[in-house]
Amino acid sequence: MTYQLHxxxxxxxxxxxxxxxxxKSLLLTFGVGHVVGAQNGEVGFKRFCExxxxxxxxxxxxxPMDGISxxxxxxxxxxxxxxxxxxxxxxxxxxxxxxxxxxDAGVTEFLVKPFNARDLYKRIAQVIERxxxxxxxxxxxGPDRRRSRExxxxxxxxxxxxxxxxxxxxxxxxxxxxxxxxxxxxxxxxMREKSxxxxxxxxxxxxxxxxxxx
Amino acid sequence: MTxxxxxxxxxxxxxxxxxxxxxxxxxxxxxxxxxxxxNKAQTLLENNAVDFMPLAEIYLTSVMRGVxxxxxxxxxxxxxxxxxxxTYPTMQLKANGGMFHYHLVTRTADKLIQxxxxxxxxxxxxxxxxxxxxxxxxxxxxxxxxxxxxKYGQDLLDALNEACLRYFDKHPHKHKDIDFDYIHxxxxxxx
Numbered sequence: 001m002t003y004q005l006h007x008x009x010x011x012x013x014x015x016x017x018x019x020x021x022x023x024k025s026l027l028l029t030f031g032v033g034h035v036v037g038a039q040n041g042e043v044g045f046k047r048f049c050e051x052x053x054x055x056x057x058x059x060x061x062x063x064p065m066d067g068i069s070x071x072x073x074x075x076x077x078x079x080x081x082x083x084x085x086x087x088x089x090x091x092x093x094x095x096x097x098x099x100x101x102x103x104d105a106g107v108t109e110f111l112v113k114p115f116n117a118r119d120l121y122k123r124i125a126q127v128i129e130r131x132x133x134x135x136x137x138x139x140x141x142g143p144d145r146r147r148s149r150e151x152x153x154x155x156x157x158x159x160x161x162x163x164x165x166x167x168x169x170x171x172x173x174x175x176x177x178x179x180x181x182x183x184x185x186x187x188x189x190x191m192r193e194k195s196x197x198x199x200x201x202x203x204x205x206x207x208x209x210x211x212x213x214x
Numbered sequence: 215m216t217x218x219x220x221x222x223x224x225x226x227x228x229x230x231x232x233x234x235x236x237x238x239x240x241x242x243x244x245x246x247x248x249x250x251x252x253n254k255a256q257t258l259l260e261n262n263a264v265d266f267m268p269l270a271e272i273y274l275t276s277v278m279r280g281v282x283x284x285x286x287x288x289x290x291x292x293x294x295x296x297x298x299x300x301t302y303p304t305m306q307l308k309a310n311g312g313m314f315h316y317h318l319v320t321r322t323a324d325k326l327i328q329x330x331x332x333x334x335x336x337x338x339x340x341x342x343x344x345x346x347x348x349x350x351x352x353x354x355x356x357x358x359x360x361x362x363x364x365k366y367g368q369d370l371l372d373a374l375n376e377a378c379l380r381y382f383d384k385h386p387h388k389h390k391d392i393d394f395d396y397i398h399x400x401x402x403x404x405x
Contacts, residue, residue, distance in 0.1 A: 001243065002245045002246060003242045003244070003247055004243050016306075019313060022259065022262055026258065031251065061302055092305040092306065092307075092323075092327075093305055113308075113313060117256040128238050134231070138228070
């Protein structure tokens with residue numbers, strides 16, 4: 001049994017035409033039933049209202065409306081047919097502050113370009129298998145910015161790709177993690193001992209070059 | 215009774231949590247996609263015959279325009295904005311190079327973005343480095359060097375990295391916190 005992706009529609013908002021075509025082809029190869037394209041956030045929102053797609057994949061840098069503003073519109077505009085739609089933001093940025101900026105706009109997942117077919121599939125599987133709960137506060141509406149196991153609700157049945165190492169619950173993984181932690185603590189203890197620091201001292205007061213690791 | 219909290223602690227905000235029904239899961243079912251489909255999609259991606267050169271030309275021109283604007287303006291003049299004008303087209307080069315087989319463009323542009331993300335202002339020396347990156351990327355595209363460029367590609371990246379490090383050594387006060395050894399932490403993309 002595989003995903004019945006022919007039952008869903010996806011909107012791709014991307015101003016780079018060759019990139020839009022590639023993303024479309026990938027989704028059609030995955031078996032997605034209907035793929036709609038738009039050249040910028042403004043057209044994207046119009047298409048979103050017309051087609052009410054199940055997933056949105058948007059580029060970040062576009063004119064006249066970029067992917068972040070588009071996301072805010074989808075989440076907050078009264079005309080939006082589905083403010084809870086999963087939005088995957090594609091971008092070349094991978095710096096932490098950019099990811100946080102996207103997250104704070106209400107983006108569900110982040111896909112760093114260049115990507116391969118599996119990267120795209122992983123993000124789609126993620127929004128299918130681990131949907132986030134939504135939060136409404138004074139100044140934010142969007143997916144919960146904390147990723148908790150409870151939020152998913154389906155984690156116990158999840159058999160798809162793992163997003164990060166900590167998603168792994170196997171005993172072997174935890175043993176390996178504990179071993180790494182023990183080793184790290186031992187290294188720190190040795191460093192402290194050799195540099196004459198007590199357990200409460202911070203490391204930034206010493207120069208690592210001054211420590212003899214031999 | 216008032217809440218017992220630190221003076222510098224932000225007031226606790228009210229938030230409502232909603233768990234929308236997972237209609238997507240209900241529509242697609244389970245089981246994921248087969249390896250065969252994923253391999254087919256990957257092959258399609260690898261065989262795309264899009265010519266990256268015209269696209270690269272647009273972004274390179276835009277980088278150069280950003281450099282010229284930065285050169286004409288004084289250093290103090292909204293440095294963030296001046297840097298952003300160079301960063302955005304560079305980000306496009308990084309994002310699109312690898313999608314269209316030019317992995318070395320992606321790696322080189324990525325390094326330039328790292329440089330742009332940490333410098334305080336686009337001074338003359340920083341602009342010289344940016345131009346060196348621009349020239350390199352242009353040479354890669356014009357030479358149609360697809361893939362990671364092998365040893366030649368790595369040498370180019372090392373040389374550019376060295377230039378960045380020399381800048382940081384010379385102007386230790388002119389950049390934000392930086393990991394000086396970042397070059398070795400980037401995985402080489404598959405050719």
